Amino acid sequence: MNAIAPVGISPSAFLDRGDVKGNAARLKAADYLRTVGLPRAGVEAWKYTSLRALADVPFAVAPRDVDVGVVDTLLAEVETISGLGAGANRAVFVNGRFDAGRSRLPVGVKVSAFDPAAGTRDGIDPAGDVTTALNTVLADDGLALVVPEGVDAGCLLLVSIGLAGDDAPVSFHPQHRIVVEKGGRLAMLDAAVGRGYYLHNPLYDITVEEGGYLSHARIQAEGRKALHLAVSHARVATHGVYDSFTLTLGASLSRHEVHAGLNAAGASVHVNGAQLLSDHQHGDLTSVITHAAPDCISRQTVKNVLADHARGVFQGKIHVERIAQKTDGYQMNQALLLSDTAEIDAKPELEIYADDVKCSHGATVGALDDDQLFYLRSRGIPNEAARSILIRAFLHDVVDQIDDARLKDSLNLAVEAWWKREVA
């Protein structure tokens, strides 16, 4: 056989920086990066997204000294787009580091300092994918939060602010660990904004214990020069709920990878999202939902609205293990192309090993429906207004699936703000 070793692009710029002498997970992740590297063309999981933008770029450690004025401006921006005012509980990270002065944590939750030696929990393979490996090697801060048994921690705003120059690339790799204990509740709005040329590579290590409830909505509104590579690893126990939503608006290149494990009977997970992209933006939402126990429910709706030369990617896999009988899985992905140069690539995937399941997926891709437009036009609505109504209705449909009313309002506000900025 004429096999060629699968060597990708070397991420040496990162490896030179990492403290690989740390724990076993770090060593393993560093080893993965050294041997496998960034995904080369032809790697199935990275079929539609290239990390060439990372190759040979000397990303430096993000500076601690930043312009306080700009930080406050950006923080105010987050408050505006999310509708969560200054009174809301929040955890603020600037260039990946916790900013205690600007944060106010909810009462009743346990917060501990980030411990680089602790590593991620069992079940997360530090060498499972490049995003996780990169974070594992370089993580030096993050939110470590526990919602204790039975506590409703209300709403928390998790803010990431990235600040860098336009030609001196920096990167930061926060590692957030969120545990919702038995019967606990938390609604977390997670917003990322910034200016300049930086890479934001967060990892979310999420555990929802028995009967726990975590609503996790993300607004990714990074600066237009930024790169955003996020990965969430969530495991959900009996009757636990993890309701997640990713709204992708910013960054030149972004990918959010969600690995959700339904590990005990009755667990449920929602991995929803919307990507609103224009210009030459590239946005990738990739998810792997693993049904590892019987009687679990997963729901996924992902929508893309793509203008100009934007490229949207959706890869969603539902994996049903042999033991996971009575699985109920549903996945829908839809894309709206607003220009002839935009592109959507979708790969909704079902991998099923149990026979008594109900799994389905659907996908539609196309332009606005002429009949719908005609309907509105015939009632005297001008073309632009009619288009606006249809596009917003298209998005409203997915934002509406967020359970938590506060988060839903925030996301709707963010979509409206995007709409005004991009179209008006």
Next chain:
Amino acid sequence: MPAVAETRKTVETLGQNTYKWGFETDIEMDIAPKGLNEDTIRLISSRKKEPEWLLEWRLKAYRSWLEMREPTWAKVHYPPIDYQDVHYYAAPRKKPGPKSLEEVDPELLRTYEKLGIPLHEQAMLAGVELPEGEEARPPVAVDAVFDSVSVATTFRKTLQEAGVIFCPISEAVQEHPELVRKYLGSVVPVTDNFYAALNAAVFTDGSFVFVPKGVRCPMELSTYFRINARNTGQFERTLIIVEDGASVSYLEGCTAPMRDENQLHAAVVELVAMEDASIKYSTVQNWYPGDENGRGGIYNFVTKRGACRGARSKISWTQVETGSAITWKYPSCILQGEGSVGEFYSVAVTNNHQQADTGTKMIHIGRNTRSTIIAKTISAGQSDSTYRGLVRMMPKASGSRNFTQCDSLLIGDRCGAHTVPYIENRNMSARVEHEATTSKISEDQLFYCRQRGLSEEDAVGLIVNGFCKDVLKELPMEFAVEAQKLLQISLEGSVG
């Protein structure tokens, strides 16, 4: 009787006009030594008296094959194949075929019987030599491929009168070199993929069909492929060209005798449809799937592709895949011509330890092109079945449409069914719709049938046939009947 004389006698009874090559050779030379190198290719080429350009074409394919890697993205697992441990040329028989049905392996006959194949055709399938002058039942023209050389072609005359050329491709190379040279490799280039390159380098025979302008082919064309000699890979090459306004329906049926060792099969099928032309290509694939423990069976790595070159042309693939230990097959349509149409109807059944990764590719290039994909996947036993399909809308494919429906049925909890669609759209006015479901046979339906006295196996057969109805109705009549029975046989032992 000495071996050489025996071979000659066999060959003579097969009809001299259809078997031209290899008379001078002794029996040892009828099978090329194991292994693949430029000499093997030169041997094949010279044995087939091929022109220089074809040899060069083969060598080019071989050289690019050397640079290529075996694809690993499909969801199939098998021990590494030693491509040097395969005979690349076997012509036409190592030993004579049975003289009558009594000499045929009874196990094989039982299968035929279950399929309801007429005795007459059973003989054909089992390789029993027909007496001179006797032909298969009309109106199906049969070009039977026994191992690597087409040895019996019927109905040549009727077709000739209509202007249709239907012959072994090796013959077409001699008699219609200009057509072969123009179209061979024009749909599946030699460098297309690992298996296609291998096929281009070593293909020994296959079918060639040419339907000239405005001609509606007077009968359905059919080829029975059969793998016969031990350890010979089959590398057929089929080329079908349909000119402006012409149409053809082509049937391909496959059977193979029981074998212990895995056999490699890497065929290439190329279809070309010009303006207003239409091609319907139907396959029933029933090669030896291995025994219930997963031993043996055919490795089927096939590249099938059709080009809708002209405006309003149409290519329709229908397949019923029940055989082979491993299936790797993606019949595709390249929709170039404005308003051209591509269709893919598929039933894939896997049982025991079979693995199938099959689907289609619809590449929409021209304006207002349309495609439909209906794929039904049934997994039983410990098998794995994957639908993998690509729909790509290129920037100029304005107003194009695709509709895809994939349904999977799982029988038992030790099998797997997977759906992997790829949707790529670069034109805002193109629309792609995809839907997929996975479920098991409903208890209610089963109960209903059982309550009315059907055995569990019959009930499952009935339900499965209903599940596949959308695809089976696309098959030509005689295939549809055969396919229904085939489904039932394939699922034998999967329930209860």
